[in-house]
Amino acid sequence: MRVLFGLVVALVCSVPAQAQSSRALDTFEDLTAWSADASTDVTSTLSSVPGHRGDALRLDYDFNGRSGYAFAARDLSFEVPENYEISFWVRGTGPTNTFEVKFTDASGENVHWRQTTRYAFPDGWTLFTIKKRQVAWAWGPKPDRTFRGAERVEFVVTAGEGGRGFIEIDDLSLRTLPPEPSVPPRPLVEATSAAGNAVAALSVDEDPLTAWVSAEGGEQALTLDLGYEREFGGLTLRWAIGQAASRYRVMASSDRRQWREIARVTDGDGGTDWLMTTEASARWLRLDLQQPLRPRDGSGQMGAGLGTSGPAQSVYGLTDLRVEPLAFGKDATAFLTAVAGQSRRGHYPRGIRWRAALLDPGRGGRRRRERPHLRGRGHRAEARRAVDRAVRAGQRPAGRLGGRPDRAGPDRGRPADPGGELGPRRLDAEGHGDGGGSTRRGIALWPV
Template identity: 40%
Template sequence: MIALLLAAQAATTLDSFDTPGRWKAQGSDGVIATASEQGGALRLGYDFGKVSGYAFVARSLAIDWAADYEVTLRVRGTGGLNDLQLKFTDASGANVWWFQRRNFRPSEEWQTLRIRKRDIEFAWGPTADKVLRHSDRVELVVVRGRDGGAGTIEIDDLRYVVLPPPTPLPPPRASDPRAIDRDPRTAWIGKGGEGWRIDFGGRQSLGGLTLRWEGAAPRYAIETSDDGKRWAGVRTVDGGDGGDDPIALADLETRWLRVMLPRGAKAARLAELVVEPPEWGRRRTRSSPRWPRPRRVAPFRAASPNSPIGRWSGRMAARHRD
């Protein structure tokens, strides 16, 4: 067991899974868990049967954590929607930090999970220091979620990159500054086919948005872009009734963001767009199962800076659909 002291901006392979025997599988009562090698990767097989619980693989791995970092892990598999966790514990096993991806459905093709420092939270334990500075063990866990059942999770290329200190970004620029001037008397006025956009000057992180409409804005889309030319939808709202629309966009990163009104829509007035911090979105995702969400979710991409969490008075007559 070797502690990894990592230099800034250096990428280190924590585990290439060439020796999958280092990992041991275990399940809670009534849950079947197996570990096996699969084409140079580690496969966790699980079967929840008719019970709730969890299955995991774990190994000893000592890591000294830097001030800022990113962890990447290649994942693929089979099965339904369940919760995926990556846990790091100290030598005592009593103090636990974790990354959680709720309602995770593995794809048959490899995908890369990118886990930033802010995505890893203190889960539980007696320590007074909640900051992850050193860990001695890593676990990959599947917790029964909506679907349960049987399936597999394959993992490969667990890597760690130490990140340099963030570079301060310039003030954001909006196509119409009246929507970010914190003055409720001013507003961007758009009609069908038009959009309002903001350039953050670099990739920023946000947890969601609060859109403050003057009057009704029943339909609109939120889109992001890395270059200001190619756009990807992240939310579509149908049935908005005006007022304040709080929209959780947990762990989103982007350079540009825009609000688009569909063709044929009546004129709408956006008095203010408040960018919420990442913690805001994570709290809403975890603690508000009935939180109003958009009806349609387009392919998830990345967006933006901190703003104070606001109060809301309107409501969205919208539902979420996977």
């Protein structure tokens, strides 16, 4: 079983493929149209430097110990199609700050942007992609807040940690994308080999009793055509027992010619692999399987504690490959919550969810019917005793409790604060009995 926070390098079934055109908005070979500016006490300068391809724009900034911003801007007129992405190459050095790409209309008063807080500029050229859904309304008097294009573009560094540094930008482009289907089609799959009738398509048929099995081990590849440029937040791979890959990587492409790595596993142990690929997009995905599990590697867990062990073989077998939605890999909390939701209870951090019961110590710890309102928090020995009594009595939990214990009720199912204490807790609560009177009771909480 492998839970992997994927490399967030991706920036981003069968429907008819549609042509995708790309327009260069600025190649930065000539910076005449560009200018640099900054807020009071902040300095900025503009220069031309070798870029990702040809020349690039470089913005040097120094916050001089102050807050504020520095930016490079130019007038640039363009309209966007129904579905699109705006992209450019970026690199830089300096402290972590906020990076903003602003799009302004002809009046200069209505602004859309893509704002990335706590952005650490990469030291190597990295593709920065802005999807249609990521262009947000910033401010302005115009009642229609739909982004349809711009007359001016700005690249802005706003003080977070401040300091001094530089950013370099190259190849700003606009790409037209086909409309996204309401329901993603099933991918088309091909493999470098297959054992008999265990063909590649069986890896995406959503049937746990079927699987793609390679004809041999060594280096093999499984390629998926998603049908369109699809955004996703991760992948879930369920390996056939004893036929997992111990070492592999996931590659993504928009044209099936240029591939980029979005995740890598180097010590897989079989079972289920959850791969987190935040804000990824691709038309094609390819699993480069490099090494199968060897017999001495043992066996993994099918699902999370749901499988059984079996002898490892030197071939690959994949029962299910699922492309997960963007929400799956939104952040670490969303990822772990999704993984825990697919796993057997007890296999993931106990603080993810809590069980709660309203207990009346005067009645031997039996649960009453009140719905308590939590009033404070604590971690006392009596909570453990109350839980023990409740468990011995065979009580069922009143519900699920998430978030900080003093801010959520037992009927709310939010993830718990990862930084909070683990273990049983007792909290004061106020409930209403059958007669309508308010009574003070304790709530015993124990982790799932």
